[in-house]
Amino acid sequence: DADVTQTPRNRITKTGKRIMLECSQTKGHDRMYWYRQDPGLGLRLIYYSFDVKDINKGEISDGYSVSRQAQAKFSLSLESAIPNQTALYFCATSGVGRGNQETQYFGPGTRLLVL
Amino acid sequence: AQSVTQPDIHITVSEGASLELRCNYSYGATPYLFWYVQSPGQGLQLLLKYFSGDTLVQGIKGFEAEFKRSQSSFNLRKPSVHWSDAAEYFCAVGPQGGKLIFGQGTELSVKP
Numbered sequence: 001d002a003d004v005t006q007t008p009r010n011r012i013t014k015t016g017k018r019i020m021l022e023c024s025q026t027k028g029h030d031r032m033y034w035y036r037q038d039p040g041l042g043l044r045l046i047y048y049s050f051d052v053k054d055i056n057k058g059e060i061s062d063g064y065s066v067s068r069q070a071q072a073k074f075s076l077s078l079e080s081a082i083p084n085q086t087a088l089y090f091c092a093t094s095g096v097g098r099g100n101q102e103t104q105y106f107g108p109g110t111r112l113l114v115l
Numbered sequence: 116a117q118s119v120t121q122p123d124i125h126i127t128v129s130e131g132a133s134l135e136l137r138c139n140y141s142y143g144a145t146p147y148l149f150w151y152v153q154s155p156g157q158g159l160q161l162l163l164k165y166f167s168g169d170t171l172v173q174g175i176k177g178f179e180a181e182f183k184r185s186q187s188s189f190n191l192r193k194p195s196v197h198w199s200d201a202a203e204y205f206c207a208v209g210p211q212g213g214k215l216i217f218g219q220g221t222e223l224s225v226k227p
Contacts, residue, residue: 004158031213040124042205042219043159050213058214090158098166102147102209106158 003027004107006091012113013081021076021110023091032074033092033104034058034066036085043090049074081114088112117142119208121218128196129226136191136221138206148189149207149215150180159205165189176200201225 004025013019023032030051035043035058045058047066055066063085067075078085088111092104118141128134140146147166151159163174170182180191189206203222209215 033214040219043217045214048214092159102213102215103149103161103164104215105161106151108158 004091004093004105006089006107006110008110009108010111012115014115015082017081019078019081019112021078021089021091021112023074023076023107025072025091025093025105025107027093027095027105028071029093029095029105030071031094031096032068033094034064034074034076035090035092036060036087037090037109038087046076046089078112078114081112083114086112086114117208117211117216119206119216119218121204121206121221123221124219125222125224127224127226130198131195134191134193134196134200134223136204136206136223138189138191138218140187140189140206140208142187142208145184146208147210148180148182149209150174150178150189150191151205151207152176152202153205153220154202162191162204196223196225198225198227 007022033048034046044060049055049068065077088109090109091107094104120139149164150162153159162178163172165172165182172180178193203220205220206218207215
């Protein structure tokens, strides 16, 4: 089984709908991240969490919210989806300690299309 | 400000030829450097990383990278490319408050 899983893998939704993307990990890592990937822009950080009680905004958090339900689960919500949120979304995790906290492991991604 | 630049958006090489993907960074201290690969329809897989020590780092799938502080570079190399290496490659630098900064990516195509 994969260490970092994301559900759903693909999602089509309509403008204005609320959707949730879920991420689970079995690596035992404290740190979790949500990124979006757009062609030519690389990966941009949306939110990150260093432990269950620590949630931080990334560079592009507007229009998104997150919930850290447990060490192993980190969900990303789009409260009212808009077409420019169409992208590939990745969850990632990292451990603790020098080097480990910077080494991120990625899930397979969720491809989201907002019509 | 910290940043990562991958100057080549798209590179095409022939199968069996050597490969070098460029990565330049801007970082105030000794950086942690990473290369990730994203195959079509897949997530990002860690190829290799540099934290300190030997500036030539060996990774998985026959890749290596060399840290050159004087040039602020961390270029990825492979002596002989296989068709299965066709993918997008991302360079990243950290830590920035515990986070990584990613480059824009380089797409590699392999000609038969």
